Every structure is written in C-alpha cells, then in structure tokens.
Amino acid sequence: QFWPExxxxxxxxxxxxxxxxxxxQLRWIEFCTAHGLPIQVCHVQWAQSAA
Structure with a gap:
C-alpha cells in the first residue's frame, strides 16, 4: 500500500x-517488525451468499 504524497x-x-x-514469511515479518518497517497480515474470508 502506497501513499506517495x-x-x-x-x-x-x-x-x-x-x-x-x-x-x-514469518521470519521476514519478524525481521521487518524488528527494524521498524510497516508490515501487516490480512486474513480474508469469502463472503456468504445471500441465497
């Protein structure tokens, strides 16, 4: 995600x-966190159908 301005x-x-x-991936996330780099994990789920 970028906010160039x-x-x-x-x-x-x-x-x-x-x-x-x-x-x-866990090692990279730990590395980024330890070095103050902004990183997050997003868990997505499929939407339930309205039927």
Missing part, C-alpha cells in the same frame, strides 16, 4: 481461507 508505505501479506503463513 506522504512518502509512506505499508507491506501487506494477504492470506485467504485455509492459507497460513509459511516459516520463511
């Missing part, structure tokens, strides 16, 4: 239903 960014790892963070 503010010179800001955020890294987002998106995980779908049944997906999980892999060990290497």
């Amino acid at each position: 503010q010179r800001r960014y955020r890294m987002i790892e998106v995980k779908g239903p049944g997906d999980r963070l892999q060990d290497n």
Whole structure:
C-alpha cells in the first residue's frame, strides 16, 4: 500500500481461507517488525451468499 504524497508505505501479506503463513514469511515479518518497517497480515474470508 502506497501513499506517495506522504512518502509512506505499508507491506501487506494477504492470506485467504485455509492459507497460513509459511516459516520463511514469518521470519521476514519478524525481521521487518524488528527494524521498524510497516508490515501487516490480512486474513480474508469469502463472503456468504445471500441465497
């Protein structure tokens, strides 16, 4: 996610239903967090049908 006019960014790892963070992804997230880099994990779910 980028906000160029503010010179800001955020890294987002998106995980779908049944997906999980892999060990290497967890290490990168820990590295980024330890170094003050903006990172988040977004867990998405499928919307329920209205039927």
